[in-house]
Amino acid sequence: MPTDDDRSIPSSMSPMTLRQFEQVSRTLIDSSPPQPGEIEVAPRGAGESGARIRGLVMGAAGWLSTSRAAFCIPVVTFVVLFTVLVFRPGQLAKTVAVDLHLPSEGAIPKEMPAPGVEIDPQDIVWRFRYGATGTEFGGGVPYWIYRVMPRIFDDEFKGRGYDRFGFGADDTTYYKSRPVGRGLFLADSTLNIPLLRARFALKRVAINCSGCHRGEYLNMSGEPVYVDGMPNHTADLQGFKRFFARAFQDERVTGDRLIHEIDAALEEEGAAPLTAREQALYRILLVELKNRGSSGTTDWMDGRADNGPGRIDPFNAVKFEVLKAPDDKTAAQIDFPSLWNQRAEVREWHHVDGNTASSKARNRGSAIGVGAVAMSLNKDTIDAIGRWLDRDLPVPGYPFTAPAPERAARGLAVFAEHCASCHGMYDPVKRTVHEVEGSHYMDRIDTGTDAERSRAFMKPAADALNAYGERRQIWEEDAFRPVRKAGEYLAGPLDGIWARAPYLHNGSVPTLADLLKPPAPPGKLAPEKARAFRPKQFYRGSRRFDERNVGWVSTEPMEEDRALFLYRTVDDSGEPIPGNGNEGHTHGADLPPEDREALLDHLKTL
Amino acid sequence: MIPLLETALAFAMIMLTASLFVSAVVQVIVNVGRYRSWVLTHMLRSLMHGFRAFHKDPDVVDPATGRPARDALARNEACEMRFVHEVLADPVLHARSAELAYGSAPERLALLVEYIDADDLITIAAGASVPAEGDGRELLLPSRWVSCGQGGSSATKRYATLDHFSAYVRRWFPTLEGTASQTFKQRARRLTLLVAMMLVVLFNFDGFQVLARLHQNGAARAQVAAQTDTVMTTATRLGERPSTQRAPDELPDTTLGELGLEMQKTATLLDEANVGIGWQESWIVKRFCAYRGDLLAPAPTSLQLLRDTLFWLAGLAFSCGMLSLGAPFWVTTFSRLIQMRNEVQHRKRQEVASGVRAASSALPLPARERAVAKPS
Incomplete structure (x- = not known):
């Protein structure tokens, strides 16, 4: 048996042996199955061209670390860029077009x-x-x-x-x-x-x-x-x-x-x-x-x-189209929100479920929801708009017949008693919110409204969205928080509420006057009886304002030659349509008619 | 002291971010180039080739001279690679290797080739070996591993017993493994340097300019420091943080898509740091533009431009050197700087507190006097 001292024989992988091995064709190595965890550079079974591409890419990647000639790449690149710098420096300063x-x-x-x-x-x-x-x-x-x-x-x-x-x-x-x-x-x-x-x-x-x-x-x-x-x-x-x-x-x-x-x-x-x-x-x-x-x-x-x-159903669009999450069957459509007073002093949390406090996540996330990708986001413009929304965008004043001051004052008292604990006392002049004792302002509370939207943003969705933003440096780590319990929504201010019709987070109640009525019981009701309840269906999209009820005109199918959209809370068989429910938030349903009207007048002033 | 430390911290953070970008690119190339297979394959083939040479197999060693036979490597490729493929196809090893991930840290890269141990090879060989004719106790290695047929003898080789193979493996495996790890490290280091050079050139990464900007601008330092957590998260994911040096089976497996995201994220961080990285906002481009009269700024003289160019080139070389140190170095440096800053701040607080105590010890006297002066 030979001894270990036989130096003429390569009995281990000495650097020299390795160099010799490097001369051996890579064919066998490359034709071996990839090890687990290794990446396929071209799909197997892509035919001869696929194999050729695979071989070429793998060969090039291997060459980078074995050949000294690979260092020519940065050197040549540098020479080219330096030449451009010396002779055409303006080219380097330009946006690549x-x-x-x-x-x-x-x-x-x-x-x-x-x-x-x-x-x-x-x-x-x-x-x-x-x-x-x-x-x-x-x-x-x-x-x-x-x-x-x-x-x-x-x-x-x-x-x-x-x-x-x-x-x-x-x-x-x-x-x-x-x-x-x-x-x-x-x-x-x-x-x-x-x-x-x-x-x-x-x-x-x-x-x-x-x-x-x-x-x-x-x-x-x-x-x-x-x-x-x-x-x-x-x-x-x-x-x-x-x-x-x-x-x-x-x-x-x-x-x-x-x-x-x-x-x-x-x-x-x-x-x-x-x-x-x-x-x-x-x-x-x-x-x-x-x-x-x-x-x-x-x-x-x-x-x-x-x-x-x-x-719009913004979070499901992001979940299913961007994050490629499996369909969880939630119907999370909501009304477009207003954008004034977004600063933290008024709105510490954003979106109907208060899922983020980050202005960056709110603004950039919205752009992602309508088709932007991480590298196409115009962060400069979006962030500048975000700052403007936070600070400067004014709340539109009520543009129609101003309510009588004494009725508005009475409405204010009603509001303070029945609404302020959740919605806060908004001062339209100072643009601040005063919280009353025992306030739930900016808390997430369940008032029995349609739970679909909140159900759509539970922990898996929040985690996935956080990971998406963090991995692409779009928004802060953990910028989004999940909904704790289905049915809870953010209690926020009612600034510019006249312009935010229809009402409830999903836009299921056409006017404020309707919101102060109880939801209709199941089954068909006679028209005169139905008037005492929130309508089960109405028309959306009219630009004409209903001053009496505070909201867009919602009872006519046409606005001149424009066909309006029939919104329904129940289908033909009377079954609730998921995401369209108008139940819940029954506060104010038992107010005396005078107080109710005074409250509507006060709300016009916000 | 504090501004200097903060500058150093922010600089280390920028370097760490850039190193993580380099690390992600290196990992992509390592993965696409199948360096892991390459090193394992060569290590295992070298083992079998060495075993045969050790026993002076006439297919491998010239009997007349006792030196390696002519074209021995090429002629014996088929059978020796058969051994390699059978080892690599072993399901137990596959399951184990799937748990592994790799970074640009040499010690972590070395894990890749250390997941097969001597016992694994002996077990696989024992499973494939057959009893020798006339001797029920002696087990011969499969002839497909040691007899290449074409060009070589296909006869049974009496030296190729399981016992001899086991003895050889036990004797030489650690050396082989060490050499393979070393090879892997060398390749990874070379690749890291290459990618670092490309990054510096393509993104005009002038380290001196970065340092100067950070030193002059407190807001820029604060902005960079604010990204500490997010950079550390990336460092952890890429397996570059010392705290994540756990047992191999706990390491995450990274996919090409994920590495792409890390590259995108680290590049975005560098972009948003606004410290003069990139060509489009580059100071040297502006100087050249001014020299050529393309800008309204005062034109530098030829001598000034030459000085600027040399300074810029030195900045590029400096960045290249710094980046070639690798992400683990910058993680450690950054952590040490953080520790140092905390100690300095702690001492300052202590000094302030002791000053306040010295001052406050004088206060009780008038208070006592007032108490005494109060009518009882």
């Missing part, structure tokens, strides 16, 4: 500022109404596709364009005309890759903050007035989203039809038709949009009641 120089992009109608108005991109109100928030990258639609969809689906749009979804006319504070409707913006897709800004010059249309939080009403002269921070109770966000998810699956949307319609739209603008390169690009985009639509991301909405205008 991927611009395909498409002629059709130049034909997009320009935004025309109102006479005498100079647009300042740092103006916070402008940023709130028209600024890009990062939703265009993941949730946007290329402009020309957006433009021709109402033509292709004329039977659905009926000539109303995107006003059909509540994204219609706007005031002229900033613009005389814009190529997209109110609540929408048009911007180049921008990716904020850390340490490197990149922009893709393909304009997309997407929703920003004002899409959900800039409301509209008709004043006493019947003219539309737009209010920043007011719930956009006429915008059907779900309808808009669902339309774009389904439209591309429709047989009417083919590559040829799309290109034909875009050419027609370009002709309207006096521009040349799409070039062959553009046609190819739009065909690719159409495939992407078809794939997005067929991925079933929005299918979860089909198992729930339609939201209608002014409502």
Whole structure:
């Protein structure tokens, strides 16, 4: 038997032996099955090309640590960058722009500022109404596709364009005309890759903050007035989203039809038709949009009641579409909230279930919910808007007939006795809230209202959302807290309550007068008897205000030529519709009529 | 003292964040390049090859000269790799290896090749061995492990018994394992340096500029310090914190997607620290732009620009050196700096408190006087 002293034989893996081994073909190593925990760089069974890609990637990764030549990569990169620095330093300071120089992009109608108005991109109100928030990258639609969809689906749009979804006319504070409707913006897709800004010059249309939080009403002269921070109770966000998810699956949307319609739209603008390169690009985009639509991301909405205008299911959208959580069957639709007085002195906690105290989580999370991705978030704009909402956004005063002071004073006394312990005493002049003795202000309490929304944000959802934000450095660690018990919601202030109709967290009660009535018992009631209870169904989306009952007119199916949405709390067989219930919060139902009316008058003053 | 310490702390935090980015990239490359398989495979093949050479197998050692036979490695690849694959396919080892994760810390990387021990190999060999003809007690290793057929002898090899193999494995396994670990460490270190260089060049990571900004700007220091918890969370997840050096079976397994997220997060942290990392807001770019008249700022002279460039290059080299120290170094440094700052603050508080006590000891007298002066 040989001895260990036989030095001429490699009896262990000496560095020399290892070097020899490195010369051996990697074929056998690479063809061995991957060890558990190792990553497959190309799917097995992807055929010969897959194996080739796998081999190439693995070979390159292995080469990086075995060859000295690999150090040439940073050296060459440095030489290139240094050369640019010396000869073209301005190039390094620029945002990296991927611009395909498409002629059709130049034909997009320009935004025309109102006479005498100079647009300042740092103006916070402008940023709130028209600024890009990062939703265009993941949730946007290329402009020309957006433009021709109402033509292709004329039977659905009926000539109303995107006003059909509540994204219609706007005031002229900033613009005389814009190529997209109110609540929408048009911007180049921008990716904020850390340490490197990149922009893709393909304009997309997407929703920003004002899409959900800039409301509209008709004043006493019947003219539309737009209010920043007011719930956009006429915008059907779900309808808009669902339309774009389904439209591309429709047989009417083919590559040829799309290109034909875009050419027609370009002709309207006096521009040349799409070039062959553009046609190819739009065909690719159409495939992407078809794939997005067929991925079933929005299918979860089909198992729930339609939201209608002014409502959204924000946390389920994030849970199912972003976090890819399994469907828990909760129907968590809520009314769009108002955005004024968001500072911690007035609202320490945010959202109807008070699930976060973080302004950053509230604002950035909202953008994520409507299509932004971590790297597309325009953090600068979103955070600036957040600060504005916290500090400066005013609460709109009641714009209709002011209540008689003595009745408002009586209403204040009623409010102090019956409502202030939960809603606090809001001072509209100082914009502060005074808490009364034994206050539950900013507590989460269960008043028996529809529990679906709170059920949708239990611990697993909060944990998943916290992890999502923390791992992407979007919001603070543990920014969200879970609901403790189904049915509990945040007791908050009633500032600007007149503009926040319909009422309860899910917008299930049309007016304040109705909210002070008890919920209707099951079964059918005679019309005269039913008036004593909250309505089981009503119409949402009207811009006309019901001064007597304090809320939007909700009894008529049409507002001029606009069809309104029939909101129902029960289905045809009288069964409650999950998430639409109007029960609970029965405070005030037993008030004498005079006190009730006085209370309504007081609420108008907040 | 405190501002200096705070600057050092913030700098260590920036370096730690950048090191974690490097660590995440290294882990991706290690994973994609299957370094783990590579080292294990070579270690096991070397073991079998060494065993055969030790016993002067004529397929491996030239009988005439006693030196390694010509092309022995290439000719014996098939059978020796058969042994390797059978060992790696062992379900017990698979289950154990699934629990492992790796970071750029050499001692943690070494865990990867240390999850097979000598007893495992002997057990696997015993399971595969067959009794020798005419001798019921002696067990021969499978001929597929030691006889390569083509180019080599396919005859039964009498030296390849389980006993000899066990003796060889027990004698040489620790050496082999150590060498394999060393190889792995070298590869990981080289990769870390390479990635650190790329990071410095691509993101224009000028360490001197970072230091200067942190020293001048208290708000920037505070902003960086505010991210301590989130950076430490990432360090824990990437397996770079000393406190997480637990038994291998407790370590988390990291996927490519998760590593991508860590890269994104650490890069975002560096971006939001606003300490001059990146080309687009870079001071050196502004200086060159000013020199070329592209900016309204006063243009530097050629000499000033040369001085700035040299300073900038030194800053890049400094960053490169600092980052090549690896994330575990910066975790430790950061922890020590925190400890030092706490001690300094504690001493300061004590000094203040003792000063207050000295002052307050003089107060009781007038109080007593007032008490005495009060009419009873």
